[in-house]
Amino acid sequence: MLSIQELEAGYGESMILRNVRMQVEPGQVVCLMGRNGVGKTTLMKTIMGLIKPRRGTITYNERELTHTSPDKRAKAGIGYVPQGRDIFPMLTVEENLLLGLEAGSVRRKGVPDSVYEMFPVLREMMRRKGGDLSGGQQQQLSIARALVAEPQLILLDEPMEGIQPSIVMEIEQVIESIKASKRMSVLLVEQSLTFATSIADYYYVLDKGTIVAEGSSSALSEEQVKKHLAV
Numbered sequence: 001m002l003s004i005q006e007l008e009a010g011y012g013e014s015m016i017l018r019n020v021r022m023q024v025e026p027g028q029v030v031c032l033m034g035r036n037g038v039g040k041t042t043l044m045k046t047i048m049g050l051i052k053p054r055r056g057t058i059t060y061n062e063r064e065l066t067h068t069s070p071d072k073r074a075k076a077g078i079g080y081v082p083q084g085r086d087i088f089p090m091l092t093v094e095e096n097l098l099l100g101l102e103a104g105s106v107r108r109k110g111v112p113d114s115v116y117e118m119f120p121v122l123r124e125m126m127r128r129k130g131g132d133l134s135g136g137q138q139q140q141l142s143i144a145r146a147l148v149a150e151p152q153l154i155l156l157d158e159p160m161e162g163i164q165p166s167i168v169m170e171i172e173q174v175i176e177s178i179k180a181s182k183r184m185s186v187l188l189v190e191q192s193l194t195f196a197t198s199i200a201d202y203y204y205v206l207d208k209g210t211i212v213a214e215g216s217s218s219a220l221s222e223e224q225v226k227k228h229l230a231v
């Protein structure tokens, strides 16, 4: 479904990603791991079209998207939840979610019930301002906002970062239920070995802008993680 070949991208003169190859198959949960600063966010942004690659191709559902705009990629069915929680603090939870509808290609008036079923707390807080939610709830809102557009592939950049363990579990459950629904693929940046081996199907390790290890998550050993991820 998503296929990346020989991708090179960066900022101005500085090339961050070199010769990146990656595949995400329909229904797969793929975990992208790597130390701080190796280029994980740069890769997610390049997939979403926020950074223009210098070389290589990005193909999605047999369509080449390498040079298309971020909104065309969103309309093609790619959802993106950036690192940090970029919700609109002055808008209500419901208004934040309705904005998510604009991104996709689905014509719908309201927030689908399935999204509130995944995040019951957002239904309870529908009329509250986004800025009044706790950090974990804002993270749930930012994932839910991407889901209302009903993407086929969702990119999640460190969704578990800096949130309390109980919310981490809720977000893991959401990812598990996305996986169980078999309607969406997930590509997420996550450092936890437990997550990578328990929920993800496949993993990639990025180091200095290139993929240095990959494989089925069930075969991911602590030794490999230590080798590639220890600081």
Ligand SMILES: Nc1ncnc2c1ncn2[C@@H]1O[C@H](COP(=O)(O)OP(=O)(O)OP(=O)(O)O)[C@@H](O)[C@H]1O
Residues within 6 Å of the ligand: 011, 016, 034, 035, 036, 037, 038, 039, 040, 041, 042, 043
């Ligand atoms: N806007 C930018 N302009 C120039 N350099 C940047 C910019 N954003 C990131 N970089 C550099 O690109 C490199 C890769 O950063 P990136 O954020 O992709 O890494 P990361 O693996 O996601 O790290 P982290 O886990 O800390 O988020 C870093 O050296 C960073 O300093």
